[in-house]
Amino acid sequence: MTIIRDVDSVELAVFGFFRLCSQRHRKGLAEKKSEHRVEGCFQGVLMNILLVNPPNCGRSIPEERYGITSLKQIFRGEPLALEELAGNLLHHSVRIVDLKADPEGLEVELSDLRPDVVGITGVTCEANTMLNIAAQVKESCRATVVVGGIHASSDPEFFNRAVVDYIVVGIGKKSFAGLVTALEEGTEQKEIPPGVLRTRPGSQLDRPAIRADIHDLVMDNPPAYQLVSRYRSHYILEKLGINMGFVASAYGCPHRCSFCSIKGQTGGSYLTKSIDAVLRDIQLLPNVPVIRLVDANTFGNPQRAMQLCRAIGEAGIRKQYLADIRSDTVVRHPEMLQAWKEIGLRAVIIGFEEVSDSSLAAMNKANQVAMNTEAIRILHDIGITIVGDFILSPDYDEPDFDRLSGYLSETRIDLPMVTVMTPLPGTALYHEQQHRITNHNLDYYTLTNAVVPTRLDEKKFYTLYAEVLADSHDNAQL
Ligand code: B12
Numbered sequence: 098m099t100i101i102r103d104v105d106s107v108e109l110a111v112f113g114f115f116r117l118c119s120q121r122h123r124k125g126l127a128e129k130k131s132e133h134r135v136e137g138c139f140q141g142v143l144m145n146i147l148l149v150n151p152p153n154c155g156r157s158i159p160e161e162r163y164g165i166t167s168l169k170q171i172f173r174g175e176p177l178a179l180e181e182l183a184g185n186l187l188h189h190s191v192r193i194v195d196l197k198a199d200p201e202g203l204e205v206e207l208s209d210l211r212p213d214v215v216g217i218t219g220v221t222c223e224a225n226t227m228l229n230i231a232a233q234v235k236e237s238c239r240a241t242v243v244v245g246g247i248h249a250s251s252d253p254e255f256f257n258r259a260v261v262d263y264i265v266v267g268i269g270k271k272s273f274a275g276l277v278t279a280l281e282e283g284t285e286q287k288e289i290p291p292g293v294l295r296t297r298p299g300s301q302l303d304r305p306a307i308r309a310d311i312h313d314l315v316m317d318n319p320p321a322y323q324l325v326s327r328y329r330s331h332y333i334l335e336k337l338g339i340n341m342g343f344v345a346s347a348y349g350c351p352h353r354c355s356f357c358s359i360k361g362q363t364g365g366s367y368l369t370k371s372i373d374a375v376l377r378d379i380q381l382l383p384n385v386p387v388i389r390l391v392d393a394n395t396f397g398n399p400q401r402a403m404q405l406c407r408a409i410g411e412a413g414i415r416k417q418y419l420a421d422i423r424s425d426t427v428v429r430h431p432e433m434l435q436a437w438k439e440i441g442l443r444a445v446i447i448g449f450e451e452v453s454d455s456s457l458a459a460m461n462k463a464n465q466v467a468m469n470t471e472a473i474r475i476l477h478d479i480g481i482t483i484v485g486d487f488i489l490s491p492d493y494d495e496p497d498f499d500r501l502s503g504y505l506s507e508t509r510i511d512l513p514m515v516t517v518m519t520p521l522p523g524t525a526l527y528h529e530q531q532h533r534i535t536n537h538n539l540d541y542y543t544l545t546n547a548v549v550p551t552r553l554d555e556k557k558f559y560t561l562y563a564e565v566l567a568d569s570h571d572n573a574q575l
């Protein structure tokens with residue numbers, strides 16, 4: 098009860114601040130700028146910033162060509178990327194519009210807020226939609242359009258178009274705030290912060306290599322969770338019908354699997370938030386019983402993962418957690434999983450990917466099937482639910498589908514997730530396979546379509562894919 102009262106008062110303070118923001122915003126931006134220049138400082142509300150999460154998008158070949166609807170996925174989850182960015186800009190007037198929760202929300206926000214800057218996030222299958230949103234913004238106002246996120250970081254050249262002004266590569270929290278300051282001060286033509294690229298349609302972008310460091314996380318400023326409170330009821334774990342919130346505790350990954358685009362997030366570093374910052378963020382979601390730690394690899398530094406576990410226990414936080422881990426980490430540190438189970442780890446998401454060592458080696462997974470199988474045994478013994486990711490190759494023939502089905506039924510993974518190997522722009526796999534790609538429309542890069550030709554007849558391929566998924570989901574649980 099005390100905790101709830103405390104948080105309510107924090108939220109009230111935040112909303113009070115925003116009411117003040119909107120009153121001050123009745124003045125024009127130019128007037129505001131000159132006022133602040135006279136005062137010789139740049140504090141207070143200077144820019145109207147709208148951050149946009151694209152709607153659920155992506156197209157499905159099995160549905161469009163063969164009427165197989167079961168492979169299309171709908172996802173929900175809060176736009177933590179935008180909340181993190183907003184948390185570092187709260188001296189401006191910032192809003193988040195989540196088009197996954199409110200598909201019609203963009204127009205309303207554009208006319209209501211009249212933004213100076215619009216930031217758009219997205220993954221690869223959302224990249225075309227990001228451009229459509231950028232075009233809509235440009236038609237309706239003169240806002241500066243900035244894109245960021247995993248696709249912008251992995252393939253910035255894709256966004257080198259007239260409807261986009263700037264591309265932010267990598268973690269982005271510090272560089273976006275720096276860009277906003279440059280725009281506010283009118284210095285953006287002279288100097289833009291590292292990690293920001295100005296578009297030059299028709300010419301190639303110079304892309305400096307950026308490797309993120311701990312300062313890029315700007316940990317002192319927590320995610321602005323309050324900016325999505327009106328959407329919170331949409332962020333549910335459907336299987337259980339309960340609210341789920343997102344917390345980031347680590348960025349990047351020390352591994353280099355060839356198909357994975359996570360390297361783009363940090364330029365290759367593995368960075369962890371301080372234990373205090375993670376505890377603070379979890380506690381900023383007091384009424385949310387399940388926390389998804391959205392890190393690519395929460396347990397990439399086992400010693401630090403144990404410290405986090407102890408700290409959560411000592412703080413007396415009672416929640417359940419979902420987190421990503423590698424199977425070799427489970428096998429090397431079963432005691433760590435036992436300890437995490439005790440503080441509420443409900444489920445882990447593991448990229449098992451394939452059921453033969455040669456396929457795992459080909460994708461540079463640096464892991465083996467025996468390790469995967471042993472991790473499943475350990476987790477079953479401890480009582481942690483397993484969400485297992487598998488990747489089927491467009492080169493699969495019938496015996497390969499049978500082998501995958503056999504492994505799934507033998508190992509009794511609680512919730513298998515099966516995707517199709519997709520050469521995502523910016524990955525090592527893309528460089529290897531770009532000559533084979535026949536479908537370049539990013540709307541299909543949902544990881545449930547084959548964008549290179551399938552070895553089997555295409556209809557047969559999707560039929561077997563749908564069957565593997567249906568069979569393995571018979572007794573699925575989370
Ligand atoms: C949570 C999550 C989701 C949520 C997204 C919630 C939302 N936005 O609505 C949901 C469940 C919806 C989702 C869906 C999908 N996801 Co997903 N998802 C993740 C996950 C686990 C975490 C993302 C996250 O919140 N990270 C924490 C934030 C703080 O970091 P961040 O996203 O990198 O954002 C920072 C920077 O990138 C930057 N930034 C981001 N956006 C912007 C925008 C601007 C303007 C600026 C300046 C900066 C900026 O600043 C942020 C703060 O530092 C990642 C893996 C990972 N660890 O990143 C996969 C990941 C992003 N997902 C992935 C994929 C493939 C998908 C799906 C296609 C489905 C699938 N089969 O897995 C769908 C696509 C949705 C659709 N069809 O519409 C891939 C993306 C690969 C790619 N290149 O496309 C990832 C990387 C997983 C992986 N290892 O492959 N996903």
Ligand code: SF4
Pocket residue numbers: 350351352353354357358359393394423448
């Ligand atoms: S697939 Fe997992 S282990 Fe491999 S690089 Fe990506 S996040 Fe790391």
